[in-house]
Amino acid sequence: MPITTDVLVIGGGxxxxxxARDLTLRGVDVTLAERGGLSAGTTGRSHGLLHSGARYAEADAEGALECLEENQILREIAGECIRETRGLFVQVAGDDSAYFDEKRAACEELGIPVEVVDGDDAREAVSGLAAAVERAMWVPDAVVLPSRLVAATAADAREHGARILTHAPVESMVLEGERIDSVSLGGAAETVVEPEFVVNATGPHAGAVAAMAGVTVEMRPTRGVMVSVDHDGLEPVLNRCRDPADGDIIVPHDDEVVLGTTSVPVDDLDEFERDQQEVERTIRECATMLPAVADAPQVRTWWGIRPLYEPDEAARGGRGISRGFVQLDHAEDGVANFVSIVGGKLTTYRRMAESVSDLVADRLGVGNSSTTAGRELIGASSASELDAFVDEFDGRGPTDADLVDQDG
Incomplete structure (x- = not known):
């Protein structure tokens, strides 16, 4: 029997x-289909930083404020999905001091809490910090465990009536006039969904999914490498205070740190080059902040694909410091019940979801507004419950592989 639903959400990141959570809390009947386990794509293959907004402050004030606000919301609603670490932007000898000053001024203007310290004070606070660090700036960054966050969000949606279908790739769509009439799912689902509305939230795969509905979504995906190495006791996230470049972030876990990242265009989202030189360059650059990582044993290496929207990236001129999201209403392309969401950052996922849900609710005539900012995720206070959700939804990713189940 076909599944009849108000909204089909494609993509389980x-x-x-x-x-799915936002709409079900508004009383909408939702079915979510993910081609693999939850967070199998970009979300589960990130570096796991919860941005404070400081990274974007001088280049994108609006995006920085979004990060700051969502950072604060997630600390309230996501519980054991978040690790309180703080963040430290460091200026290394040879870095442009004017860039540091510009970032500090922008943070202060936007209300992002900052505290500037000299190199000696920074080294006293962070064991092993490089002697070349001349000054640093504390900001309220944190670490997010994406496997837990996504699983908890899905479990919350299911608690309120959503169907969560994993290992259910979209195989085809049937259009009737200007509407998607049905969507065929393969894999473990092997069913047909008959939706009133379809949301394409498939990250870098958005173009391929949109093409099934005869719509063009131009993407410019780039790969980035993350390397986890043995290193015990780092507290804050370390950010190199310079223009975006390879190897400018170190994210602390317990006995490991995650080093990232690079940005290289890719054509094939599944079969792309994994360049060992990128790994070596990332380690080498991160070692300018924390020298011990240069010789630390490598635990695991993974690659993520950024879901960048081509027109947005072209306007920005290539690798930019902002990562805003773009909502594409395909009614303008002749498909009245279809929307795609591309770009964005893990930190702002809830805001992205609210924006799309506002559009969908309006089209469906649903008057209820979003309540996700003020409602704690189901299981958020229990690491073991969250990790059980991760297992249930086959949601383990490399980003937090050393932390999930470690606290349960």
Whole structure:
């Protein structure tokens, strides 16, 4: 029997599950389909930083404020999905001091809490910090465990009536006039969904999914490498205070740190080059902040694909410091019941989901507004419950592989 539903959400990363949760809390009947386990794509293959907004402050004030606000919301609603660490932007000898000053001024203007310290004070606070660090700036960054966050969001959606279908790739769509009439799912689902509305939240795959509905979504995906190495006791996230470049972030876990990242265009989202030189360059650059990582044993290496929207990236001129999201209403392309969401950051997933859900609710005539900012995620206070959700939804990713189940 076909599944009849108000909304079919395609994509089981942070944004897709966030949309499912938002809409179900408004009383909408939602079915979510993910081609693999939850967070199998971009979300689960990130570096796991919860941005404070400081990274974007001088280049994108609006995006920085979004990060700051969502950072604060997630600390309230996501419990054991978040690790309180703080963040430290460091200026290394040879870095442009004017860039540091510009970032500090922008943070202060936007209300992002900052505290500037000299190199000696920074080294006293962070064991092993490089002697070349001349000054640093504390900001309220944190670490997010994407496997837990996505699983909890999906479980919350299911608690309120959503169907969560994993290992259910979209195989085809049938259009009747200007509407998607049905969507065929394969894999473990092997069913047909008959939706009133369809949301494409498939990250870098958005173009391929949109093409099934005869719509063009131009993407410019880039790969980035993350390397986890043995290193015990780092408290804050370390950010190199310079223009975006390879190897400018170190994210602390317990006995490991995650080093990232690079940005290289890719054509094939599944079969792309894994360049060992990128790994070596990332380690080498991160070692300018924390020298011990240069010789630390490598635990695991993974690659993520950024879901960048081509027109947005072209306007920005290539690798930019902002990562805003773009909502594409395909009614303008002749498909009245279809929307795609592309770009964005893990930190702002809830806001992205709210934006899409506002559009969908309006089209469906649903008057209820979003309540996700003020409602704690189901299981958020229990690491073991969250990790059980991760297992249930086959949601383990490399980003937090050393932390999930470690606290349960």
């Amino acid at each position: 942070a944004t897709g599950t966030g949309i």
